[in-house]
Amino acid sequence: MNIAIAIIKHPKDDRILIAQRKADVHLANFWEFPGGKCHPGETLRQAVRRETREEVGLEIDILEEWNSITHDYPGRTVTLFPFLCRALSDDARPLGNGKVAWVTVAELPNYEFPEANAPLIRRLLRSTVLTAAAV
Template sequence: MVKVAAAILVKDGRVLIAKRGADDKLAHKWEFPGGKIEPGETPEECLIREMREEFQVEIGVDGFFGESIYHYEHLTVHLLAYLARLEKGEPEPTGHAEFRWVTVDELAGYDFAPADVPLVEKLRN
């Protein structure tokens, strides 16, 4: 099982979502940005590192939001989501095809990776 941290990054009442590239196993699926938690790293440290690497921004992590476990064909993911805020910079994706700031109500219109779906539902409720 792979532990992954995801940021529910909120700015001006909107949430940041990112679309995976065409060469990814989950090609064209939307997700909350983040990444694999490295050995010895907390989920919060992982998010700060990943958002710096993937979006060139500095974030603050406010607290645990929720989790999801999903069994893909190629691996099982334990996704830990945290509420976060933008502290410095504007997102410039380095590993995603695109990104958007969307309202919670707009989340339903996007095709999310299966592990992210329970988090979308929790946000919408």
């Protein structure tokens, strides 16, 4: 399953947006970066923009495409295609999620993410990419 995800930088500072999955879905109540499945014929960039609008109501600029991550869960394999993005506004709303929050990278370990996100969290914690992307 191909999943396009957005690591969304706040338009005015270095916080990033996370969203909590609803209670009635796979990996319920975990926090994640907004994103979702690619539709047939849709590019990854189109999917990440669409999913961001549908899940949190934001328009984004894509800054970087990161390497994909494949992870095996019991009963399914997912491949994440992460994009570092900047939000055009800070008006995120939980349209497809239970909650949304703007958090600092240092706060990410305080939230429970699905296992597939671990490489992304590690990269964010050891990187200055968010500060560099603001220039």
